[in-house]
Amino acid sequence: MAEGGAPVTMNDVARLAGVSTATVSRVVNGRYGVSASTIAQVRSAIERLGYESSLVATSLRRSRTNVLGLVTHSFQSYTAEVLKGVMEALRQSGFDLIVYANGDLYGTYSEGWEQRHLTRLSGTLTDGCIVLTPWGEVRSSTPVVVIDPAKDSAAPSVTADNLAGATAVVEHLLGLGHRRIGFIAGRSSLAAAWAREEGYRSALAEAGVRVDPTLIGRGDFNPESAVPLARALLDRADRPTAVFAASDGMALKTLEVAKDLGIDVPGDLSVVGFDNIPESALAEPALTTVDQSMYRLGYEAARMLKSLVSGEWEGPSHIVLPTRLVIRGSTASPARP
């Protein structure tokens, strides 16, 4: 690394080329009305100094930056999947991507992070933003697309068909013969958590199975939150024969709790998750879950944001993507008593 001292500014280039910064700016941005010889001089000065325009200064002055933002509070496996989809959609679109993450990995991040980051970026840096699983409603002076929005959020959003996914899970368990099915819910401020619980309740009701409130634990999607809930569910004499956790992270913890208690999965207990994170396929036994293609969520959100920024979006402002039940080794018929 050449410890380059101060960065090279447009002023340095102007001085070396013997022109004004206005002219350098014109050359850098390919504007018309600069003589060929001046262009050559400026180009050579730029080359010699290794000049590159400052993203910050440019974006402060210009309205359009051709940079899209994505705001997240952490990098989990699903974040990576989302990012892959976003990048694919942005490929050769002329947009670069900036991901902004705050210094807190999980758990203790302050409420409202999404709004703070969004505002700080969208002032001038980005032309629009994707926000991943915010706590609440978001507002912005530039277009926003939310992936996995808060309950009752009006912002344009992309989300999986959580209701259908959860319904499929419960129907799968019912089909195997389960009747006492526990549920570990996610953070209720998220629309996804609400829809998954609704799917659980309605599928049971549909089958004429009474919803037993004592079989529902209130988690928050954080894997750790599931530990005491799973323990409470599995410790009781009349424990459920199956547990449906509203996320894979919580389901995997449930698997651990079952192991601790000496309960065999799937022999004595079926466990199902939601998300289909890579770890789920590797679990022992492999986890039955619902795939919601985070990749596609990212892809569609970026596609929508691009159009929104260009002012040419025609579609609906809430996109719902299909989910798919993935049956693996953690579910089986309940043991006959």
Add this chain to the structure above:
Amino acid sequence: MAEGGAPVTMNDVARLAGVSTATVSRVVNGRYGVSASTIAQVRSAIERLGYESSLVATSLRRSRTNVLGLVTHSFQSYTAEVLKGVMEALRQSGFDLIVYANGDLYGTYSEGWEQRHLTRLSGTLTDGCIVLTPWGEVRSSTPVVVIDPAKDSAAPSVTADNLAGATAVVEHLLGLGHRRIGFIAGRSSLAAAWAREEGYRSALAEAGVRVDPTLIGRGDFNPESAVPLARALLDRADRPTAVFAASDGMALKTLEVAKDLGIDVPGDLSVVGFDNIPESALAEPALTTVDQSMYRLGYEAARMLKSLVSGEWEGPSHIVLPTRLVIRGSTASPARP
């Protein structure tokens, strides 16, 4: 989303609070020398307007932003692992993270992307940057740490012990009885590619096995680049009994080619990769590979960058992290002819 019109500026706050922007700035940044009543007025105006300072404007004016950057050209699985490690190291450090990625997913990205992005960010936005697998040497006016540097790069870097990892692979294969071992190399501009090939060569030499140049294919780490190379290697009558590919992506493609050709792995052919990406454990058969903990690479790079930015780094400027051979189902003793 409240379509907020123009973003709220410090000027708006100043006007509403009936003070100058200088005073607002002092309140926002918690500087001393503002009367309690003024603070209260400004705070209430901020609250009322939902003001958040512009990252861009602040960073243009200030020397320090408490934002660290990471420059990458794509999001692959390993990128996500690196990011997790980086975030863990930055946790509660007071630094936020900005990841900058250009709009090209793989393959066709223009050479020199890393330098362009680095310069654009480090002018003022970030206090320092991590650069992921650059094509060449990088220079910057602020501290830089390179993960997986280019060959002969002098910049501070964090890298896996590729030499030891590759050596372990070849020793494993030799131990199984293999003597004709093919190699699919990575992009030679990267130090990692060079070291992996060196490990391959020296381990063979060490065991008194002649290095057959026709058994070496020149890939570039891009999975697709391995397809014709693997085919050439496996199509010949005197094909190798084992192939060591310098990345998991290329090894997985080799597995596919073998399948196409009706060659049984590991019965007729052993295949080994390098990286240990999640997909490798899921392959059929599961891939023997070298784990280089991208998580730790990210963690250590961020730790180093933090200290470098604070001017308190004492350690070596090139960190080499241990690798670990992971033996799975894709390797076995060669069939006796």
Add this chain to the structure above:
DNA sequence: CTGAAAGCGCTTACAG
């Protein structure tokens, strides 16, 4: 075809 000047939203000496 080119430059001087204003201004994007902030922060920071400098006065008062």
Add this chain to the structure above:
DNA sequence: CTGAAAGCGCTTACAG
């Protein structure tokens, strides 16, 4: 304790 002014690195009317 507070404000007017300069300036961070750019871009864009406005003159010439």
